[in-house]
Amino acid sequence: MQQDDLPYLVKFPDATGQFGRFGGNHYPPQVWPALEELTSTYLSLRDRPDFQHDLDTVRVGLQGRPTPVHFLRTTTAEVGGARIYIKREDLNHTGAHKINHCVGFALLARNMGKRKLIAETGAGQHGVALAAAAAYFGLECEIHMGEVDMVKQASNVGRMRLLGARVVAASAGQSALKEASDAAFSAYIEQHEHALYAIGSAIGPHPFPMIVRDFQSVVGKEARSQFLSLNGGQLPDHVVACVAGGSNAMGIYSGFLDDPAVTLHAVEPLGTSDETGKHAATLSFGTPGTLNGARSLVLQQEDGTPSKVSSVASGLVYPGVGPEIAMLHEEGRLKIAAISNNEVIATFFRFAKSEGIIPALESCHALAFAIKLAERRPPSETILVNLSGRGDKDVDFVLNEFRDADGPAR
Known part of the structure; x- marks a missing residue:
């Protein structure tokens, strides 16, 4: 089959994580081994019947x-x-839809031997979903959220904490989603040996956009x-x-x-x-x-x-x-x-x-x-x-x- 005849989801991204001229990996070199580990683990697991069975079971029973x-x-x-x-x-x-990729990241973390999930959240929906997934799979959870959004979305902050997550306020800049993403990334760099960054959207370096899209x-x-x-x-x-x-x-x-x-x-x-x-x-x-x-x-x-x-x-x-x-x-x-x-x-x-x-x-x-x-x-x-x-x-x-x-x- 010619490259142009392949289904879209097979063609993109390419092996280096490029979507045309966009994408790639622009994280600091010290994190590259962790991203390579995540990429290889995900590619080896995503089509395995036992992984898909576990994912489907959680989607029906926990997600609805x-x-x-x-x-x-x-x-x-x-x-x-x-x-x-x-x-x-x-x-x-x-x-919200966020739990679609949160349960996927939790399954990946369990298969990789990681004990913790780290992420950012804006409105709090991703944070609540990840906290729920972490609780279900018995993982620790650390959520970074802008101070402005913590006030605006106080009910979701309470839900995250009730589900066992540690909520960390991001106070730099606009104290919003971008700053929460920066803070979560910094925490991941420090903890990547035992934690997995469960990114909140189809953003970031390869393989995150591919993984989030596939789970969604x-x-x-x-x-x-x-x-x-x-x-x-x-x-x-x-x-x-x-x-x-x-x-x-x-x-x-x-x-x-x-x-x-x-x-x-x-x-x-x-x-x-x-x-x-x-x-x-x-x-x-x-x-x-x-x-x-x-x-x-x-x-x-x-x-x-x-x-x-x-x-x-x-x-x-x-x-x-x-x-x-x-x-x-x-x-x-x-x-x-x-x-x-x-x-x-x-x-x-x-x-x-x-x-x-x-x-x-x-x-x-x-x-x-x-x-x-x-x-x-x-x-x-x-x-x-x-x-x-x-x-x-x-x-x-x-x-x-x-x-x-x-x-x-x-």
Whole structure:
């Protein structure tokens, strides 16, 4: 079989971890042996029946997979355009898609003889998921989180601690996701002999983007099969996901990357404006650079340091994207959109009142764009959105900060 005929997930990344001109390994040399050990272990395990059996068992029993695809009947009727469906990753145990790769990393750690998992978290969903996976497999867990996000997502901090994790505050810079990633990386360098870095998204040096994407591909595989069953064998016309690092996006995209007729949409946080520091829309405004150990697109200042970024959604406050997302964008496989904070909050209230679903603020970016897309597409077309997480974590923050944004009560 010629290289061009291979399935996408087999072709990328290449043996050195490159996604086109993006990716690779830009971590310090002292960590290379640990990354090489992780790469070889993962490649030897991922197709082994016993490893897959263990993974599937945890996904069913602990996570509650498969998650359903659900037709948004009320919203579709209100919009009057294309039909909107959602993949209900919010129904996973711990409330988001993050647990898909957290249980995978925990299994890898157990097979590698590691006794501890280290990670960063933004909104706290990855931290809670990793803490749950660590507790299930009897591993120690250390989560680094920005001080700002610890205040904003206090309920998730409590959940992590309840599950046995040590939560470490990152106080440098913006005290947000990027700083938490830096702190977690430093901790990993110091502890890599007995700990595994369970990175929070499809970012970082090889093999992390590949591993996270592969573990998250369960979303795309399920969604594809479920959608075909619901729609008489027809694929969706559009697949939509919010994008920062890219774990939820690559998860659902993976089911449709070899289908050129399916348009893939990447929805970014526009924040309050397109001014520097007021958004986190890397695909729209970023340039090539190196961040957290990989070459990708980065929002950066003239001296090459990462720009300050902003979003109402803590999980999207990141000045870069994963290298695979950067490649897909450069190749024209993704259509890019940006959604403002105001649109996100309006969507949060709309879905609670119209659909009985409280979506995470991160997911509201994708949902808000899907509504706008549906309005300009005919009823014959279909849109599939990855509802990547539930908004329980956001309720107190939204009601305290935006209590007047939802209009009159019904």
